Amino acid sequence: MKILITGALGNVGRGIIGRLQNAGHDLVLYDVNRPPDDETFRGIPFVQGDIQAGIGLERAAHGCDAIVHTPAWHGIHWGSKTEADFWRLNVDGTVWMFQAAQALGIKRVVFLSSTAWYGQYDKYGFTKRIGEELCEYNRRNYKIRYVSVRPNDFTPWGDDYCRYGSRLLYGGVDREDVLDCVALAVEKLVPELADGAEAEGIIAHALRANAYTAEQIADWDADPLAAVEQIFPGSRELVEKYNIGIKYKPGLSNLGEGEAAIGYAPTRHFGTFIEDLRRIDAEGGETAVRAIRCPY
Numbered sequence: 620m621k622i623l624i625t626g627a628l629g630n631v632g633r634g635i636i637g638r639l640q641n642a643g644h645d646l647v648l649y650d651v652n653r654p655p656d657d658e659t660f661r662g663i664p665f666v667q668g669d670i671q672a673g674i675g676l677e678r679a680a681h682g683c684d685a686i687v688h689t690p691a692w693h694g695i696h697w698g699s700k701t702e703a704d705f706w707r708l709n710v711d712g713t714v715w716m717f718q719a720a721q722a723l724g725i726k727r728v729v730f731l732s733s734t735a736w737y738g739q740y741d742k743y744g745f746t747k748r749i750g751e752e753l754c755e756y757n758r759r760n761y762k763i764r765y766v767s768v769r770p771n772d773f774t775p776w777g778d779d780y781c782r783y784g785s786r787l788l789y790g791g792v793d794r795e796d797v798l799d800c801v802a803l804a805v806e807k808l809v810p811e812l813a814d815g816a817e818a819e820g821i822i823a824h825a826l827r828a829n830a831y832t833a834e835q836i837a838d839w840d841a842d843p844l845a846a847v848e849q850i851f852p853g854s855r856e857l858v859e860k861y862n863i864g865i866k867y868k869p870g871l872s873n874l875g876e877g878e879a880a881i882g883y884a885p886t887r888h889f890g891t892f893i894e895d896l897r898r899i900d901a902e903g904g905e906t907a908v909r910a911i912r913c914p915y
Contacts, residue, residue, distance in 0.1 A: 620727070620809060621645040623683045625670055625716060626690030628652055630775070630915055631731055631801060633659055634794060635687060638802040649679040650690075671707045673715030680719045685727035685808060687801065688716050691750075694735060694743050695774050702742045709746035710753075717757045726818070727764050727808040729801060730754050734771040734824065755820055762818040766804035766881060770797045770825040780911040784892040785864040790872070792827040793887035794915055800825035803881040823877035830888040831869075839868040854893045857900065861908065 622639060626632045627648035636659055639646060647664045654660035668675025670690050680686060691709045692700045713730070720728060732751055738744030750767075757763040772791040776783035787793065800823055812818065831850045839846040843865045848855035858865055874883065899907050 620684040620805075621647065621682055622805065623647045623649060623680045623686045625649045625676075625679075625686065625688050625712075627660075627665070628654060629689050630773075630794070631689045631797065632687075634798045634915065635689075635801050636660070636663070638798060639687075639805060642802065642806065644805070647679055647683060649676065670712040670715055672711075673718060676715055676719045677722060680723050680725060683723070683725055685729070685805065686716060686720060686725060687729045687731075687805065688713065689731045691731065691733075691746070692743070693733070693774060697743065705742050705746050709743075710749050713750045713753050717753055717761075717763070720757070720763055721761050726762060728754065728757075728766075729804045729808070730765055730767045731801070732767045732769045732822075734769050734826075736769055751822075758818050758820045764808055764812070764818045764820070766807055766819075766821045766823055766877075768797070768800050768804055768823050768825050770800070771827075773797045773825075775913045775915055778912055780908060781861045781863045781896070783913070784889060784896065787827055787887065787892050788865060788869045788889040789867070790827070790870065792825055792885065796827065796885040796887050797825045799885070800878075800881070800883045803883055807881045821877050821880050822875070823881050823883055824873070824875050825883065826872040826874055826885065828885040828888045829872050830890045831871075833871060836868055836871075843868075851890045851893050853897065854890075857893060857896055860900075860905075861896070 622644050624632050624646060628650040649666050649668060651669050653667055654665055666675050666679035670676060690712050692705050733747050735744040736747045739748045754765040754767055758765060770792055772786060773794050804823060835850050844855050847858055847865050
């Protein structure tokens, strides 16, 4: 397919480029800023425009079979962006994207939503609610198929690698798993619908994998260090050495039916983090661990 990626310079936008190229898709990139002189963007058609007003969007989408729609202000922008900012990018931008899809006969959309959808009356979650309603509106009225991907807490983790590990324990999801989910959502929409078939509308929660059972974490609060050692043998020493926050009982991810529908199977969790931390610590000690920087 020929796919337009909106918000191509963002976290998911730039991350998904290589996956879609490797799957054999042709791409067009769209963003409000020009791309840097980076190998990631080289040789791919690019259209600069402001999606908040739909500028340049139809030109970018011309000849495309699908749109991966990623632009949004997120929870990390809460303090710096107003309600109007969230509305213009998250809602108006989605309206203009669907207007372009309608005009050009594009029938496949992957929409980057968020588990903030559940916080429906905060200024971020509210916009994601409306975004998904726009997906459903266009499915019902214009037969546009969609997969709405809802990640949870996958924002850049800054310079604290061990905080990233703690986040994986408490609901955060690794960016690579989110990108896998988006790529699978695209592949779900590749086959043409059979004549008379209803356009699909799928919700996929991009959450981290469960590395333990409810029984294994039942007594967590009584002795978190003992619990983490039992589930992830050899982890206690590293947790203590790097003062990794594990005080509170973690929960279980509920991947729901959407993940089964697209084949999403996340592989990263606190246990895989501990494995990586153990290797880095053995090779370079605290200096190497403290020097790690978020790669996105």
